Amino acid sequence: MFWAPSRTAILILKLSPLILPFVVLFCGGVFLTVCQSLGIFTPLPHTGGILAAYGVILSDPSFLGSFGFSLGVALVSAAASVAAGTFLAYRVWQLPKALAGAALVYKIPLILPHIAVAFVVLIFWSRSGILSSLAWHLGLIQSMPDFPNVLYSGWGLGMILAYTLKGTPFAMLLILALLVRFDVRQIQTAAMLGASKRRIFFSIVLPRLAPAMHTSFIILFLYSFGAFDIPYILSESRPGMLSLNVYNLYFKHDLARRPEAMAILTLMLFFAVVFIIAYSRTVTRLENGVRKL
Amino acid sequence: MTLRWNMTFLLLMLVIPFFHPFTLPARASGDILPDTPFEQILEQARGTQVQWYMYGGWTHVNTWVDTFVAKEMKQRYDIHVKRVPMDAGVFINKLLNEKAAGKTTGTIDLLWINGENFKNAKETGLLFGPFAGHLPHVRQYVNPDSITHDFGFPVDGFEAPFGRAQFVFEYDTDRTDTVPDTVAALKQWIMDNPGQFTYPQPPDFTGSAFIRHIFYAVTGGHGQYMAGWDPDLYEKNAPLLWDWLNQIKPFLWQKGRTYPRDSAFLDTLFARGEVAFSMSYHPPHAQNMIMEGSYPDTVRTFALKDGAIFNTHFTAIAFNAPNKAGAMVLADFLMSVDAQVSKFQPENWGDFPVLDLNRLSASDRQRFETVDLGPATLTPDQLAAVAVPEIPAQYLEALEQDWKTHVLGP
Numbered sequence: 001m002f003w004a005p006s007r008t009a010i011l012i013l014k015l016s017p018l019i020l021p022f023v024v025l026f027c028g029g030v031f032l033t034v035c036q037s038l039g040i041f042t043p044l045p046h047t048g049g050i051l052a053a054y055g056v057i058l059s060d061p062s063f064l065g066s067f068g069f070s071l072g073v074a075l076v077s078a079a080a081s082v083a084a085g086t087f088l089a090y091r092v093w094q095l096p097k098a099l100a101g102a103a104l105v106y107k108i109p110l111i112l113p114h115i116a117v118a119f120v121v122l123i124f125w126s127r128s129g130i131l132s133s134l135a136w137h138l139g140l141i142q143s144m145p146d147f148p149n150v151l152y153s154g155w156g157l158g159m160i161l162a163y164t165l166k167g168t169p170f171a172m173l174l175i176l177a178l179l180v181r182f183d184v185r186q187i188q189t190a191a192m193l194g195a196s197k198r199r200i201f202f203s204i205v206l207p208r209l210a211p212a213m214h215t216s217f218i219i220l221f222l223y224s225f226g227a228f229d230i231p232y233i234l235s236e237s238r239p240g241m242l243s244l245n246v247y248n249l250y251f252k253h254d255l256a257r258r259p260e261a262m263a264i265l266t267l268m269l270f271f272a273v274v275f276i277i278a279y280s281r282t283v284t285r286l287e288n289g290v291r292k293l
Numbered sequence: 294m295t296l297r298w299n300m301t302f303l304l305l306m307l308v309i310p311f312f313h314p315f316t317l318p319a320r321a322s323g324d325i326l327p328d329t330p331f332e333q334i335l336e337q338a339r340g341t342q343v344q345w346y347m348y349g350g351w352t353h354v355n356t357w358v359d360t361f362v363a364k365e366m367k368q369r370y371d372i373h374v375k376r377v378p379m380d381a382g383v384f385i386n387k388l389l390n391e392k393a394a395g396k397t398t399g400t401i402d403l404l405w406i407n408g409e410n411f412k413n414a415k416e417t418g419l420l421f422g423p424f425a426g427h428l429p430h431v432r433q434y435v436n437p438d439s440i441t442h443d444f445g446f447p448v449d450g451f452e453a454p455f456g457r458a459q460f461v462f463e464y465d466t467d468r469t470d471t472v473p474d475t476v477a478a479l480k481q482w483i484m485d486n487p488g489q490f491t492y493p494q495p496p497d498f499t500g501s502a503f504i505r506h507i508f509y510a511v512t513g514g515h516g517q518y519m520a521g522w523d524p525d526l527y528e529k530n531a532p533l534l535w536d537w538l539n540q541i542k543p544f545l546w547q548k549g550r551t552y553p554r555d556s557a558f559l560d561t562l563f564a565r566g567e568v569a570f571s572m573s574y575h576p577p578h579a580q581n582m583i584m585e586g587s588y589p590d591t592v593r594t595f596a597l598k599d600g601a602i603f604n605t606h607f608t609a610i611a612f613n614a615p616n617k618a619g620a621m622v623l624a625d626f627l628m629s630v631d632a633q634v635s636k637f638q639p640e641n642w643g644d645f646p647v648l649d650l651n652r653l654s655a656s657d658r659q660r661f662e663t664v665d666l667g668p669a670t671l672t673p674d675q676l677a678a679v680a681v682p683e684i685p686a687q688y689l690e691a692l693e694q695d696w697k698t699h700v701l702g703p
Contacts, residue, residue, distance in 0.1 A: 044413075044416060061698075062697055062701070062702075128566075149547070237551040238550065250382075250386075251383065253496060253693070254409070254413065255385075255413040
């Protein structure tokens, strides 16, 4: 034995089925990524300084463009998912018992893989897609180019649609889990005291749901910020999503550029950590403020 | 703090094998030497299995390998061919990881590899060889001058030739009457027909080849680049290409705000009638698409007089291939007249032969000459008339990178 089995050691030993894969696979991978971004352990001998790859990335205006774009797509889709998910979950919760079973239909997009949802969006919204032909048959548009340019508009609308389609039921799932433990009598009391439906929702229900909303927002935001499958189908060229840039750098360019791909990944991870910390701090501060009132 | 120290130690022990250095000797000779007499290699390969890692995106090519190649290899040499579909970029990474982990016996025997990845793979010591010069069919049928370089990078026998491809444009005679025949006429056509043209976004293989054509045409031909990478020449000439591409940009599909991600996407746009031209690095591509029912019968191909880039594609053997002998036999079989004729037939694949027809017997030559390529494919003579070689890989990398800055924009 390396050390006398203290309580911590036993605890770690018991947690080892969780810790071991985490340390070996995740930490190992992160460690290797960071090393390669610094030019250590790269497939080709690295020329230039230890921060050369970061220099290249950060001085490339297209990186900043992609970063902002990824950020925008992730923020809008996560916010839309949480908003829609909260509203729908609340309505589902209010449904009469007889309809509760049928409402489970909301879980279908959860089962579909992201790539399938991307194709659904593509089939419906492309200029030669289902909605476009429908509009044409109804006489709403005269020719294909008249159909609004949703998918490749430069705003990432296709990706936002797909992420929202996937994210809404996920947010609903988390929020419904809180709602089932919610005491209806609070609402009844408020209603008896004359609170409007609006007031009830914003002052009583929403604060209760806030933890689930924050959690789902963070998860959805970070997922769409870094995910690859939906951008692979629906991304636009300019500015592209970061994940696609990494994919191109990693697989389609010279091996000498591997550190750049790794530098982007490292920056993305760094951003994700900073985001989580900043977000939770802000939320805590806001909630403290609310309680003081 | 022994605990913390021990945990760090444990972590390092677990993680270190991942980084087992890339400084091992570049070439692992394995169980067989490349220059073993071929009879002995045949003997050793009999009754074994060969894992062939290759691009898996073309159904007809997959079918050809799984039926014709697998059957012939079994009959002739009692070798079982197992095709593993994987993109070149992915299996290069797999090999890199195996090499980093010090794995001397891998899973990949033969690779169908492209020029950019070949350069990477050879530089990082992922390939076994030189072996190509020892293959009887290569020695007998191939003009050695035609296979010295792959994208400007010396082959040195680390790859065996496999086939030839050339860049063509595709159009539908029902929709387009006259097609532009020069780069200048193409530009005029694009400006006269806004929204009807686009090209896949580099670093897609086809889109990248398209911009190289323009690069050749607007900078005075390919000859100047053949000597290898010259940064000054590149700096001087590249702006001409960006000018050209930026001039057509407002007239492209989606006004050049976005580009198709790859050639399959462009094919779809073309098939749906959103654009008037598609393009391919495979001369029989249009014919294949017609046979598959994806394109109408009226689709034809054309090449520009300014030149149509061709390249030879190759197979290579992994440094840690468990069955190097079998891989060499397969690489050799692929260069036989039977395999090359079968591959040339458009219903099988349509890939152009890499054999020097002058080295064949009259009857073998006849077999190639009588292959019916279908109405949509240009004849080898038409293609040969405009053939220009590929650019060295460093130019390619620079063009793909700078396209993003100068044409796509931030």
